[in-house]
């Protein structure tokens with residue numbers, strides 16, 4: 001199902017090396033807005049140690065953001081010391097493939113992480129990458145995202161009840 005993520009986490013720091021190894025993931029593509037930073041550009045202090053720890057275990061990183069705000073993405077990328085592509089127009093495959101080339105990995109070994117089904121998850125699924133949905137950091141969104149949230153909530157609820165049924 002193109003609308004469903006392969007995994008649903010509360011936030012990025014819940015993505016452990018064990019989860020990545022179990023799924024053969026060697027590289028992570030990260031979204032920025034509401035995945036790494038909130039509306040006011042604040043980043044949780046847990047994020048940097050999470051990235052550093054996974055890097056030590058050999059995991060590669062690349063940022064792919066839809067925002068056209070270059071400076072914002074650059075600051076995040078410098079803070080975490082990972083390469084970036086911005087104005088990616090996800091769910092277009094282009095940004096995902098650029099990141100794949102940058103990390104020099106097969107799509108089978110890449111997971112893309114983001115807070116939006118319509119952009120991050122559909123894009124990752126189209127590229128045959130492992131898709132990880134995280135809860136948005138803050139409730140506050142730019143207008144266009146706000147419009148999409150109720151639809152996303154509906155899909156997430158269906159996804160969670162499907163997962164629940166499969167567990168029983």
Ligand SMILES: [Mg+2]
Pocket residue numbers: 031032033034035114115116
């Ligand atoms: Mg986002």
